[in-house]
Amino acid sequence: MLAACEILRGLGWKLKTNKIQYAIKNTPKITGFMGRWEILKISPFIIADIAHNKQGLQNTLSNLKNYSYHTLRVVFGVVKDKEIENIIPLLTPKKPFITLRNPNVPRALPVDELETVFKKIFTKLQKVFKCFR
Secondary structure, rough: OOHHHHHHHHOOOOOOOOHHHHHHHHHHHHHOOOOEEEEEEEEOEEEEEOOOOHHHHHHHHHHOOOOOOOOOOOEEOOOOOOOHHHHHHHHHOOEEEEEEEEOOEEEEEEEHHHHHHHHOOOOHHHHHHOOOO
16 A cells, blocks of 8 residues: 555655555545454454465564464465465464364355365374364
8 A cells, every 4th residue: 555655656646644644544444444454352362364365464474473372373264266375384383273264255265175275285284273164
């Protein structure tokens, strides 16, 4: 979003920094888009993040480094057109417990297919994640 604002400024748009900061801080309220590092609960600490590509998940995991926790639990679901073979390996550093789910959208990748990809990537599946349907 900041990059887009800089491009627009370069094209002559008069965008005030305080207005940009307000828009970024209040994106869910202004647009109705939710799930970008959205803190749902403080104790236990629960966040929602709709990281939908490798860079997005890397950013989410980078943000997690700023918090302390004993166990990382991830609810993971994707749509069919994502390159999940590039995303799933990112989940391994902290050995999270992963619950696989179908997103509630027509393009959702079925849990069975997602589980197959996880099994290909992780040889010790039972130690890495638990799958609840």
